[in-house]
Amino acid sequence: MAKYLQVSDWILSNITENNLKQGDNIPPELQLSQTLHVSRQTVRKAIEHLASKGILTTIQGSGTYVAHPPKIHTVPVSSQNIAVITTYLDSYIFPQKISAIYDALARAGFLMNLLGTNNSAETEHYVLSSLLDKDFAGIILEPSRTTLPRIQPELYRQLKETFPIVLIDCNYSDINLPRIALDDREGGYLATKHLLEHGHHDIMHIGKLDDLQGIYRYQGYLRALQEYQMIPRETNVLWYTNETSPSMFLDVQEERVLACLENHSAIFCYNDLMASALLAFLQDHGIRVPDDMSVIGYDDSPLARQGTQLTTIVHPSVEIGLKTAENLVKLIHDPTFDANYTFTPKLVERDTVKDHI
Known part of the structure; x- marks a missing residue:
């Protein structure tokens, strides 16, 4: 429904509920604009729409009045x-x-x-x-x-x-x-805090750079580390984008990922897609989960319940x-x-x- 029709509906509701009666002056354009969070142009269009139906009438220099209250108001199919x-x-x-x-x-x-x-x-x-x-x-x-x-x-x-x-x-x-x-900031915080509470201090994060959800989850990761007086380091974080699938990213960045894994005991992944790809990557390289490396995903997707049962943040889809x-x-x-x-x-x-x- 167009915005001016929403404003029309609001005015009509006030008329049909007797908040505005025949002969009453409706609120000025500016007041309606501020109340309904729309432009004055939108309000003006709504008034013109109702005036064309004979519901409102505008008297120059005086204002806009209720002319004939509608008998029935229906939303167009x-x-x-x-x-x-x-x-x-x-x-x-x-x-x-x-x-x-x-x-x-x-x-x-x-x-x-x-x-x-x-x-x-x-x-x-x-x-x-x-x-x-x-x-x-x-x-x-x-x-x-x-x-x-x-x-x-x-x-x-x-x-x-x-x-x-x-x-x-x-x-x-x-x-x-x-x-x-x-609340993705809180979700990133909960995931990282869970790892910290299990004694992990060297926590790697694989994040998504072209998505604000990825940035918010990373901010939660940082907050948890800071609460535990851990110093966040750029070398603890690997970023990927929508241009690369999780499995392709891990394959292309294999040497870099393996080098990063040597200094960490746990990984917080942007989502379950990345976590699932990472579990396969770790298995291929003889790294056992959770004995050698702990992993947390995000979303609690069906992937989290296939094969290795993934600890994850629930996304209530x-x-x-x-x-x-x-x-x-x-x-x-x-x-x-x-x-x-x-x-x-x-x-x-x-x-x-x-x-x-």
């Missing part, structure tokens, strides 16, 4: 479509999350239109650009490669003015939009999907609703961490 844009569609933790979004939207009477970006900022830009002239009630967006600058930041401001948008799992550093996500859809629906009906929500992470202990003596 065409506004029941929600665009859901994720980085990936059918692998890792994405199917559970997407299924939860679908279920929550269906219960609220909305239809999901699913699109993928393959975690490409360029594809994300193309997909979002194509939505500007479409009739969607709202957008759920999982941002791609969030440490990189957006190709055209103005596009996101246009979308924000046009549609209710809720981000899922991550945010942009320079674009303010409501977000539903796990279903709960995040449900909450994102529910909050978007609330935002559609009430532009003043604060759709932000942060989940508290927890660690599940399995078989890949051992006390270090």
Whole structure:
């Protein structure tokens, strides 16, 4: 639903609930703009829309008044479509999350239109650009490669003015939009603290550099080390990006990884994909987990429960999907609703961490 239609709905709700009666002066444009967090241009368009239906009338130099309260207010059928844009569609933790979004939207009477970006900022830009002239009630967006600058930041401001948008799992550093996500700083902290509590002082981290989730998890890693008065060192951290799969990264960087492993007793991985690839890498090189090396993953994906049972941070995919859809629906009906929500992470202990003596 376009932003001006949301403002129209807000005014109509106040009329139908008798907060505004026939002949009443509605709040000034500036006040509505500040209350509903939209531009004055959006408010003006909403007023013009209601005036065209004979619900409001504007008297120059006096203000805008309720002319004829509507008998019935219905949301157009065409506004029941929600665009859901994720980085990936059918692998890792994405199917559970997407299924939860679908279920929550269906219960609220909305239809999901699913699109993928393959975690490409360029594809994300193309997909979002194509939505500007479409009739969607709202957008759920999982941002791609969030440490990189957006190709055209103005596009996101246009979308924000046009549609209710809720981000899922991550945010942009320079674009303010409501977000539903796990507290990844706390998750990185919990993972590293768990290793420290098991006597590991030389903890290696394999992080993802082009993803703010990776940066937040690294910040949590640093915080835990600092609490234990450990000095973080650049040589303790290996970074990879979306350009390279975890297994390819470990193969290409084999000598560097093995050299780094010699000085560490534990590893905190960016996610379970990297942890799973690392377990295979360690096995190939005769390094036993957890006897020789402790490993913690992140996300509690199905990979964490295949073969070696991985100690990991739980990513509540279903709960995040449900909450994102529910909050978007609330935002559609009430532009003043604060759709932000942060989940508290927890660690599940399995078989890949051992006390270090």
